[in-house]
Amino acid sequence: MGDSQYSFSLTTFSPSGKLVQIEYALMAVGAGQTSLGIKASNGVVIATEKKLPSILVDEASINKIQSLTPNIGVVYSGMGPDSRVLVRKSRKQAQTYQRLYQEPIPLSQLVRETAAVMQEFTQSGGVRPFGVSLLMAGFDDNGPQLYQVDPSGSYFSWKASAIGKNVSNAKTFLEKRYSDDMELEDAIHTAILTLKEGFEGQISGKNIEIGIIDEKRVFKVLTPAEVEDYLAEVE
Amino acid sequence: MTKSNVMEVPPKGGFTFDLCRRNTMLQQQGAKLPKFRKTGTTIVGLIFKDGVILGADTRATEGEIVCDKNCEKIHYLAPNISCCGAGTAADTENVTDMVSSQLVLHRYATGRESRVVTALTMLKSHLFRYQGQVSAALVLGGVDVTGPHLHAVYPHGSTDTLPFATMGSGSLAAMSVFESRYKENLTKEEGMEIVSAAICAGIFNDLGSGSNVDLCIITKEGKEYLRNYQQPNPRSYSRSKGYDFKIGHTAVLSTKITQLRQHVQVLEGDAMEEE
Numbered sequence: 041m042g043d044s045q046y047s048f049s050l051t052t053f054s055p056s057g058k059l060v061q062i063e064y065a066l067m068a069v070g071a072g073q074t075s076l077g078i079k080a081s082n083g084v085v086i087a088t089e090k091k092l093p094s095i096l097v098d099e100a101s102i103n104k105i106q107s108l109t110p111n112i113g114v115v116y117s118g119m120g121p122d123s124r125v126l127v128r129k130s131r132k133q134a135q136t137y138q139r140l141y142q143e144p145i146p147l148s149q150l151v152r153e154t155a156a157v158m159q160e161f162t163q164s165g166g167v168r169p170f171g172v173s174l175l176m177a178g179f180d181d182n183g184p185q186l187y188q189v190d191p192s193g194s195y196f197s198w199k200a201s202a203i204g205k206n207v208s209n210a211k212t213f214l215e216k217r218y219s220d221d222m223e224l225e226d227a228i229h230t231a232i233l234t235l236k237e238g239f240e241g242q243i244s245g246k247n248i249e250i251g252i253i254d255e256k257r258v259f260k261v262l263t264p265a266e267v268e269d270y271l272a273e274v275e
Numbered sequence: 276m277t278k279s280n281v282m283e284v285p286p287k288g289g290f291t292f293d294l295c296r297r298n299t300m301l302q303q304q305g306a307k308l309p310k311f312r313k314t315g316t317t318i319v320g321l322i323f324k325d326g327v328i329l330g331a332d333t334r335a336t337e338g339e340i341v342c343d344k345n346c347e348k349i350h351y352l353a354p355n356i357s358c359c360g361a362g363t364a365a366d367t368e369n370v371t372d373m374v375s376s377q378l379v380l381h382r383y384a385t386g387r388e389s390r391v392v393t394a395l396t397m398l399k400s401h402l403f404r405y406q407g408q409v410s411a412a413l414v415l416g417g418v419d420v421t422g423p424h425l426h427a428v429y430p431h432g433s434t435d436t437l438p439f440a441t442m443g444s445g446s447l448a449a450m451s452v453f454e455s456r457y458k459e460n461l462t463k464e465e466g467m468e469i470v471s472a473a474i475c476a477g478i479f480n481d482l483g484s485g486s487n488v489d490l491c492i493i494t495k496e497g498k499e500y501l502r503n504y505q506q507p508n509p510r511s512y513s514r515s516k517g518y519d520f521k522i523g524h525t526a527v528l529s530t531k532i533t534q535l536r537q538h539v540q541v542l543e544g545d546a547m548e549e550e
């Protein structure tokens with residue numbers, strides 16, 4: 041960062057002490073489609089709306105939920121292309137850790153490194169902050185965990201969280217429904233109900249994406265058919 | 276910050292060849308290069324009816340000494356690809372580790388199972404870039420969507436695609452077994468028998484190879500890694516009583532006792548004041 045003509049940062053302080061570019065980045069996140077995550081006692085579920093710009097788009101080609109390692113998955117709200125850059129960097133960081141320590145990277149470490157990248161882009165020359173918030177879910181030796189990373193580079197561990205358009209309603213809903221001893225199956229149902237709250241139109245296996253990780257420590261994205269099964273259970 | 280007309284290019288890492296000329300010059304003048312741990316080695320691979328079988332011995336040498344009697348020469352590259360390595364142990368281990376890591380990232384980017392030719396291209400590009408300084412001779416084998424593949428990779432970056440291959444100091448011994456017994460469409464049992472015979476030929480006829488036989492069978496169903504499939508060199512005698520060396524066995528030439536207590540002074544003092 042900082043090569044070419046721009047050695048000065050485009051993200052500068054306002055008189056009130058705020059970094060306006062980061063505020064605007066958070067607004068970009070707030071305009072993005074809703075995503076949420078719930079940590080259960082025996083796993084984590086992350087889910088997102090997959091509203092396509094037109095019925096002509098082949099929805100099978102779009103994967104908003106991605107794996108970073110076999111036991112860590114991520115979903116975003118905000119600008120899709122920005123999330124792709126972060127996913128690529130995170131995967132590489134996970135591999136570098138694996139090569140150095142000969143063991144899979146713990147989720148908290150990967151979150152820290154990804155957040156450090158996002159912070160770099162708020163303090164370097166010629167670049168702008170990322171327009172995404174990430175929800176990273178994983179299961180490692182410290183059990184199931186869910187982290188949220190914001191464009192500023194700050195990260196938090198959550199029991200349940202939502203990002204994107206319908207945040208306040210979704211979080212209120214989650215606060216009411218969440219319990220510490222919730223199991224993964226309940227969490228998946230709760231996640232679907234939360235998405236349904238703010239959903240415009242008919243919810244189906246083709247316009248939402250769900251990713252889960254359980255005690256087997258393998259992150260997987262549910263197929264549209266599996267999502268339909270869960271939707272039927274919720275009805 | 277001073278501005279200079281010459282663009283400062285940050286070092287990109289990797290091998291710098293600057294000292295190679297000096298090293299050859301020193302060697303010509305009689306200086307000895309430090310010894311590195313080589314794997315001596317007999318490594319083989321062959322294609323059979325359902326896939327690929329890789330085999331390796333387990334002796335690692337450091338000059339004339341056996342430094343590891345049971346090392347692992349069959350390296351993991353991907354769930355469907357393995358690689359035997361001969362040459363300098365550090366080079367084979369690190370280059371296969373690196374390519375294995377690159378293949379993980381490649382699988383995430385493409386969403387597909389890795390292909391053997393991908394591993395082959397990554398390995399040969401790396402070895403060619405280092406102009407033979409990375410002393411890794413590999414037998415690469417695996418099964419992917421296009422079928423079973425077997426390749427031999429040389430330290431300078433050239434490759435061969437073969438139905439059966441051998442590398443390492445025991446390669447001639449092993450190749451004699453292959454040349455006389457290989458045929459197409461072998462069954463798994465026949466293939467395993469020929470591969471272990473080839474490795475045994477290396478173990479018994481080459482000083483750089485020895486100890487046990489490791490096998491790895493790869494088919495489209497999966498990978499079977501048979502560590503120490505054969506152990507034709509067991510330790511035949513070990514003293515049941517163990518070894519004890521009575522005092523007086525070793526001659527004492529000189530004795531010097533240094534009292535450490537002289538250098539340590541214990542002072543009684545007041546406790547530190549807390550503020």
